[in-house]
Amino acid sequence: MxxxxxxxxxxxxxxxxxxxxxxxxxxxxxxxxxxxxxxxxxxxxxxxxxxxxxxxxxxxxxxxxxxxxxxxxxxxxxxxxxxRSRVPAPTSVQSLDPFRRELTEYLIASPRIPEAHWADIFEITAPLRTGDLPDFLMELTRTLYRRFTYTPGATNVRTTLEQFAGTGRGVCQDYAHAMLGICRSLGIPARYVSGYIYAGANFVGAEASHAWVEAYIPGAGWVGYDPTNNTEVVEAHVKIGHGRDYSDVSxxxxxxxxxxxxxxxxxxxxxxxxx
Structure with missing residues (x-):
């Protein structure tokens, strides 16, 4: 595009x-x-x-x-x-073991994502059931999209992740923080991405800056997922930058x-x- x-x-x-x-x-x-x-x-x-x-x-x-x-x-x-983004090849979560030390900053707590077992808080009851990391990340993207309701104005930059989990309504920033918290609590390095999205592709979030997640997949590197729109990152996504959470890339x-x-x-x- x-x-x-x-x-x-x-x-x-x-x-x-x-x-x-x-x-x-x-x-x-x-x-x-x-x-x-x-x-x-x-x-x-x-x-x-x-x-x-x-x-x-x-x-x-x-x-x-x-x-x-x-x-x-x-x-x-x-x-x-x-x-177009590259399609990551199937790989197990165990393949992340050699990379976790160098990617520690994307596994530990950050200003807007405190340490907690977010997979339990968001009721992700069957993590990595297939053993395939890319498949799990896409399934997690779908789960968050279905569980929460995109509602502009329901949250702001001060809304906590706990509040979003309780209300079930928010914007792209909240969806991204939720996915980050879940990934990190499961040992999957993940980082926050700030950017834009083209509304003509029938996606929400184009009225302002958009946010999504990049997770680290061995053999593919950082791969983008957009839980707000139930999709992997496609040509409609334009990346500005990344960090641990919104605080790093406002x-x-x-x-x-x-x-x-x-x-x-x-x-x-x-x-x-x-x-």
Missing amino acids: RAEIKHVTEYRYQEPVWDSFNEVRLHPQRDERQNVLAFNIHVTPDVPVTSHRDYFGNLIHHVHVHERHTLLRIEAHTLVVTY PISGSYHGSTRGELDVEVKVYDQQQ
């Missing part, structure tokens, strides 16, 4: 604020499944934009507005080509000086240029 993406974030303040600093994670990754043809970021007020790569290899842009302002607008335009995070609160408005559009 050849996708054009427009992502606009606006903060509006009733009174002027100053010394606003934001970390922006909107640049898609380049890997075997996708290639970034163009990326531009525009900021109002007009300020220089710098960048660096974080611990996980994600590209972060820095936006620092010293002057007083009542509007901060960050607009990113991206042109990216995505390709699209925009920052701070400012001033006594007023800001109103946030986000617009995301993903177009398939081949349509």
Whole structure:
């Protein structure tokens, strides 16, 4: 798929604020499944934009507005080509044994996924019943999709995994955190992915940044699964970055000086240029 993406974030303040600093994670990754043809970021007020790569290899842009302002607008335009993912060959969960030490950070607790036996909490009663790791991960994807209801506005960035397990309603971030917790409690290294999804493929989650999971499968590497949409990662998915959970790859995070609160408005559009 050849996708054009427009992502606009606006903060509006009733009174002027100053010394606003934001970390922006909107640049898609380049890997075997996708290639970034163009990326531009525009900021109002007009300020220089710098960048660096974080611990996980994600590209972060820095936006620092010293002057007083009542509007901060960050607009990113991206042109990216995505390709089909490789189908992982059958392999047992025991094949993970040599890799767990080097992938420890994706097996232990993280800020939004505390240590717990999440497979029991989410009532995954027959884990790895076939012994085939890719088959189990796809079955887990289907199980979460069927068990929970995608409900925009039902949760927010402060909703805990326990609360989502109790209510059964949430958004892609919650589905991803649930799958991460279950995988890690079963000894399967898994990481959180932030990105976009094309709505024209009849998937939900295109109205904002999307989230899914990558699990490590020996012989195939990191393989993506989207429990919100009951699918493996396909050409409609555009990856921005990955981390332990949402805390590591939130699209925009920052701070400012001033006594007023800001109103946030986000617009995301993903177009398939081949349509």
